[in-house]
Structure formats: structure tokens, C-alpha cells
Amino acid sequence: MSTRFDVIVVGAGPAGLTAAQQLASRGFKVLVIERGKKPGSKNVFGGRIYAHVLDRLYPEYVKEAPVERWVRRERVTFMTEDAWTTVDFETTKTEHRSFTTYLTNFVEWLGKKAESAGAVVVSEVPVDSLVIKDGRVVGVRAGNDEVYSDVVVVAEGINRLVLERSGLAPKLSPDIVALGVKEVIKLDKNTINERFGLDEDEGLAWVLAGYPTHYLPGGAFIYTNKEAITLGIVLYLKYGYQLDIPIYELIEEFRLHPLVKRLVKGGQLLEYSAHLTPVAGLNASPPNLYGNGYLVVGDAAGFLLHLGIIIRGVDFAMESGRLAAEAIIKAHDVGRYDAETLSIYGKMLEESFVLRELRTFRNAHKVLMEPRLYDDYVKLINKALARYFDVDGTPRRLGSTLLEAKGNITLLDLARDAIRVVMNL
Numbered sequence: 029m030s031t032r033f034d035v036i037v038v039g040a041g042p043a044g045l046t047a048a049q050q051l052a053s054r055g056f057k058v059l060v061i062e063r064g065k066k067p068g069s070k071n072v073f074g075g076r077i078y079a080h081v082l083d084r085l086y087p088e089y090v091k092e093a094p095v096e097r098w099v100r101r102e103r104v105t106f107m108t109e110d111a112w113t114t115v116d117f118e119t120t121k122t123e124h125r126s127f128t129t130y131l132t133n134f135v136e137w138l139g140k141k142a143e144s145a146g147a148v149v150v151s152e153v154p155v156d157s158l159v160i161k162d163g164r165v166v167g168v169r170a171g172n173d174e175v176y177s178d179v180v181v182v183a184e185g186i187n188r189l190v191l192e193r194s195g196l197a198p199k200l201s202p203d204i205v206a207l208g209v210k211e212v213i214k215l216d217k218n219t220i221n222e223r224f225g226l227d228e229d230e231g232l233a234w235v236l237a238g239y240p241t242h243y244l245p246g247g248a249f250i251y252t253n254k255e256a257i258t259l260g261i262v263l264y265l266k267y268g269y270q271l272d273i274p275i276y277e278l279i280e281e282f283r284l285h286p287l288v289k290r291l292v293k294g295g296q297l298l299e300y301s302a303h304l305t306p307v308a309g310l311n312a313s314p315p316n317l318y319g320n321g322y323l324v325v326g327d328a329a330g331f332l333l334h335l336g337i338i339i340r341g342v343d344f345a346m347e348s349g350r351l352a353a354e355a356i357i358k359a360h361d362v363g364r365y366d367a368e369t370l371s372i373y374g375k376m377l378e379e380s381f382v383l384r385e386l387r388t389f390r391n392a393h394k395v396l397m398e399p400r401l402y403d404d405y406v407k408l409i410n411k412a413l414a415r416y417f418d419v420d421g422t423p424r425r426l427g428s429t430l431l432e433a434k435g436n437i438t439l440l441d442l443a444r445d446a447i448r449v450v451m452n453l
């Protein structure tokens with residue numbers, strides 16, 4: 029392997045591989061370094077990719093990408109131990125807005141795209157740190173080896189030890205991350221279609237709050253693939269210490285809940301994984317998204333939008349990878365890769381959906397960290413509906429049932445929380 033490249037990309041996830049493919053296809057000599065066995069082997073997500081970003085990058089993706097099912101059904105459930113209330117949205121529109129997939133397969137596909145554009149992808153090499161000389165990033169260090177380049181794209185994901193060790197990001201605080209645990213359960217296609225009310229190739233994305241996290245901030249998810257379902261739990265780490273059981277047992281309990289048990293009956297557990305995820309949006313960003321000789325993309329940059337019922341990381345990762353590539357191409361034309369020249373990356377991010385959306389929802393995590401949303405309100409909804417539907421000759425209006433069920437929650441709390449949710453999510 030040559031020891032000098034135009035660009036080194038640290039991390040073969042959606043962000044890094046997009047940057048690599050874009051640069052290699054424009055003639056840049058690109059090296060991608062991945063610590064996992066191969067691209068995709070270390071990547072974890074819930075299950076769905078919003079396709080808008082692929083329309084521009086890979087217009088042929090509908091035929092080529094490892095799509096499992098197109099999401100046409102969305103569910104949100106507020107669940108307690110013995111009752112649950114679900115909002116179920118379905119559409120007959122068949123345009124391709126989002127699809128379920130295995131991130132491992134999707135990233136492997138992106139890896140092949142980058143390689144066929146000419147990028148060199150090296151696996152099973154963990155980068156230790158960036159090589160910084162005279163205040164400028166000039167390459168990366170892995171063990172005793174140093175590899176040099178004009179510019180480095182840091183795409184190492186949320187666990188950004190390379191940035192930390194290089195003095196470019198502080199340690200992650202529990203306030204800005206959540207831990208996700210996930211299982212893949214094999215079921216045959218017809219069983220999935222029957223149990224989840226789906227037609228051929230139709231997919232379901234489902235989030236559930238309350239009981240799955242012992243009423244702490246976070247939630248559960250279920251996605252349908254062709255012949256398996258993925259289910260998982262995400263818990264805001266800030267509240268981890270309040271949990272009375274180890275986090276990995278939450279998923280076991282969730283799988284055994286009466287609502288879920290009948291859906292996974294007869295299924296075979298194929299896979300278990302766990303991963304951190306940034307949940308504080310831009311509040312999880314390192315101090316600088318670019319500097320002399322480097323740019324930061326994807327989760328490592330805090331580019332994840334978490335709105336409780338929507339989680340979007342992959343489209344943000346890919347778009348930031350694309351913009352980093354554009355910025356490097358422009359810097360190459362100027363002939364310099366210093367912070368001033370690379371600041372074009374910041375400008376392009378500002379004009380893109382990445383920063384526009386993350387800024388719009390910059391307070392979402394504060395609302396989503398409010399424990400009342402997962403505890404009092406989940407219990408209130410189910411208690412009120414249980415009473416309302418329990419006809420025993422006592423006259424009950426919906427309003428009085430709600431007032432009875434609200435317990436210690438004041439009407440002021442209710443009004444304030446409703447306004448915060450509507451204004452920030």
C-alpha cells in the first residue's frame with residue numbers, strides 16, 4: 029500500500045463511504061480505513077433509511093440497493109404492562125420515501141460503490157489518532173504505522189475516540205447519547221405479512237414508549253424486513269442509573285410483553301447488537317466540524333435527528349459525506365486544505381437540509397428528556413381509555429375520565445408539555 033493518499037477517510041460507515049465514493053469517482057486517490065472485518069460489520073441501526081438522499085447520489089438504488097421493504101405503515105404505541113394505545117398510519121401511495129434494510133448489507137453495498145469508483149478500502153485496522161504537524165492534520169496513525177494525505181475525513185461514528193485522542197473533541201457525556209440494543213428475529217414472509225397487516229414488499233416502522241424502558245426517556249422500535257423483524261430498545265444514558273435491571277434485559281422483557289410476544293411467536297433469534305447513538309443533535313457536535321487538514325462527518329459530527337417517533341442518521345451521514353467531498357474538491361481547486369479554505373464545508377452544511385433541520389429541532393432533545401412523557405402521560409392515556417371503554421352503567425364523559433386519570437399531573441403541566449411537544453418536535 030502506498031503511504032500517501034489525496035484523502036484518508038476514517039470509518040467505512042454511510043458517511044465515510046459516501047465521501048470516498050464521491051471523491052474517488054472524481055479522480056482523487058482515496059484510502060478508507062475501517063476497524064471492522066469489512067464495511068458494514070460494525071454498523072448498527074434500527075431499520076429504516078429515508079430515501080431522499082439516495083435519489084441524488086445513486087438514482088439506480090431502487091434496483092440495486094439491498095432494500096427489504098418500502099415503509100407504508102407507521103405506528104406509535106404508548107404501552108403499559110397490561111394495556112396499550114396505538115396510532116396507526118397507513119398510506120396507499122407507493123412512492124419510495126423510506127425503506128427497511130439491514131445496515132450491514134446497505135453499508136457493504138456502499139463499500140462496493142466506493143471501491144468500484146476507485147477508493148481503496150482497508151479493513152481490520154483501527155486508527156488510533158490523527159497525525160498533527162504544525163497545527164495541521166497530515167495523516168493518521170494506526171499502531172506503529174503512519175499514513176499521510178492532504179486531508180482526512182473523520183467518519184468514525186459516535187464513539188469518536190480518534191477525535192478525542194487527537195484533542196479535537198471532548199469525552200462524550202451521558203447527556204448527549206443513548207444506548208440502543210437490537211435483536212433480529214427470523215419469521216417467514218407470510219407470517220410477517222399476516223401479523224403486521226402488510227402486503228407484498230410493504231413495510232412497517234413502529235415506535236413504542238413507556239413500558240419498554242421502564243417508563244424512562246427512550247423507547248422501543250420494531251421494523252419489518254422481508255423475512256425477519258428487528259426489534260430494539262433505546263435508552264437515554266442520562267437515565268441509565270435509574271434503571272433497576274441491566275439494559276440488555278429490557279429487550280427480553282419487551283419481547284415477552286403480551287403485545288410483542290404474539291408477534292414474535294415461533295421466531296428464531298438471529299442476531300443481537302448494541303450501539304451508542306447521539307440524541308442531542310448539534311449539542312453533540314465537536315467544537316469544530318473542520319479545521320486545518322480535516323473534516324468531520326456523520327454521527328461523529330453529531331448529525332442525527334431524533335424526534336422520538338422519527339430517527340434519522342443515515343441520510344444525514346450520507347449528505348454530510350457528500351458535502352465534505354464537494355468541499356475537498358473545491359479546496360483542491362484552490363490548492364490549500366487549511367481551515368479557511370475548508371470552511372466552505374460549513375457554508376454548504378448551512379445551506380443543506382443537514383443544518384437546516386438540525387437547527388429547526390435543536391431543542392427536541394430537551395423535550396424528549398422529560399420523564400413525564402414516558403411515564404405519567406403513557407399511563408394517563410391507557411388509564412383514561414380503559415375507564416372510558418369499561419361500560420358499567422356509570423355515566424362517564426371523555427373529559428371527566430381524563431381528569432380522573434390524570435392523578436397528580438396538573439392542568440398547567442399538561443398544557444405546558446403539550447405546547448413544548450407541538451413547538452419542538
Ligand SMILES: Cc1cc2nc3c(=O)[nH]c(=O)nc-3n(C[C@H](O)[C@H](O)[C@H](O)COP(=O)(O)OP(=O)(O)OC[C@H]3O[C@@H](n4cnc5c(N)ncnc54)[C@H](O)[C@@H]3O)c2cc1C
Pocket residue numbers: 038039040041042043044061062063064068070071072073074075076077078153154155156183184185186187189190207208209210260261262303304305325326327328331332339340341342343345
Ligand atoms: C439502535 C439504533 C437505531 C438507529 N436507527 C436508525 C434508523 O432507523 N434510521 C436511521 O437513519 N438511522 C438510525 N440510527 C442512526 C444511524 O445508525 C447512524 O446515524 C449512522 O449509522 C451514522 O453513520 P456514520 O457513517 O456516521 O457512522 P457509523 O455507521 O457508526 O460508521 C462508523 C464506522 O467507523 C468505524 N470506526 C470507528 N472508529 C474507527 C477507528 N478508530 N478506526 C477505523 N474505523 C473506525 C466503525 O467501525 C464504523 O464502521 C440508529 C442508531 C442506533 C444505535
